Amino acid sequence: MRFFEYESRRILERERIPITQSGHATTPEEARRIADEVGGPVVIKSQVLTGGRMKAGGVKFAETPEECEAYARDILALEINGHVPRGVLVAAKAPIAQEYYAGVIYDGVRKLPTFVFSDMGGIDIEEVAETHPEHIGRGHFSTVLPHMDFRAKDAIAQTGLTGRELTRLTPILSALARLFVKYDMTLAEINPLVRLEDGSFVAVDAHMDMENEARPRHKALLAELGVGEDETREAREATPFEIEGERIDSVDHRGVAGNVTEFDGNLGLVIGAGGGSLTLFDAVRRHGGRPANYCEIGGNPSVSKAANLTKLVLQKPGVEKIAVMMSIVSNTRVDIVARGVIKACVELGFDPAEKIAIFRIPGAWEEEGFKILERYGVEYADRSVSMHEAARIAVEKVSGGGADGAGPLRGEETDAEKPPAERLAGAGEVVEG
């Protein structure tokens, strides 16, 4: 869940990270009052959760409160990339001597948060990483062990900073790391963090993103910031397809069959089991497939829940076939999912054997599940067929290729076509769901 800049600033303030004096205004008059309080040149920034504010005219500098009021009026009326501003931020224009970047992000590969620091702030950090990698310092830290300032210091020192700068920047980057862990952030960045002409350091702009699932743990913070419980803060509005997916998941407490995201392809996906859905989605793309959706099934959903999700996917315009695939399941039952997807096909008047490109869910109750699939002539695969291979078969079928035919696919029929790495991936598959 993304925070507006004015909210991110309040979080920094809460954690005693120095920021330039500022206020949030929803009317031009309020903006003028804040500029008056600041007493000097100010910057007025549109509060939108999208990039390109500067280019779109959503950021202006004013010398006087009157000028600030006039700019605020224009900015409040300015839509940026379809986003209506949530007010404006009015902040003191700082006399900058040097700009830095201080950030903490989550490294999904190492499964640890990592510092990112640069002495080239104020610009896109990805660009700095590409063009001036020697100006970037990094370092992982634990979310479990007590935070150690030296880790932040080490990341900063990698950019060549020493002495007073290093000593003064370290507690700021450290506080950002503590804040990241405390509030379950997925991103916390200050860009730019600046050294003023008097030698002090302040944050001038900040962006934060909180893990959505952690929202219930931070009710007090969200209430303090005025974030409504129904505010999704997603990059775009949910589509009717996605809203219906959400509804299907919420009306039946048994298991998960939701988290639906809409795409415009022709292969419907009924996928899941831990990271299985992500892996399978990627595998379909890698084989040149065009997914019509992403979704997650797990935790042993009921037959009706699996059927309702499948119906939603089957009825999506443009969907030619569906692929029902998961990694090896333990608490989700193969036979229950098999019943759900077949029931959906039959109730919509489709032939399951024709509509289901492949059913690849190995694991609990698979013998029972395979009996059902055989009864309806659906092509299925057991664990000897890797997720990658199953995705390839599904993609071929929807594109008109592939060997059509009911019954089981076994690894020995397909393994030879796979590179060794994939065969290993199949053999070492994690049991989930």
Place this chain on the structure above:
Amino acid sequence: MAGLFIDVEVDESVTGDADLARRLEEACPVDIYADAGGRVEVVEGNLDECVLCRLCIDAAPAGTVRVKKLYDGTELAAR
């Protein structure tokens, strides 16, 4: 009407057994049986949710409740 995958039959001799109606309603984890004022009622809309747990068979007098798997023509056997 049977489900697509599962059918359940309760012998007529026990459908009026109020105690059994209560026991079956309690036993089935997916609400396939309802206690309809002391009579055993099979909730057809839930038949396909059957998890093949045999709890209903254990709760009823031998041979009076039959759970049929329509996809392979077999029946759940008592434990």
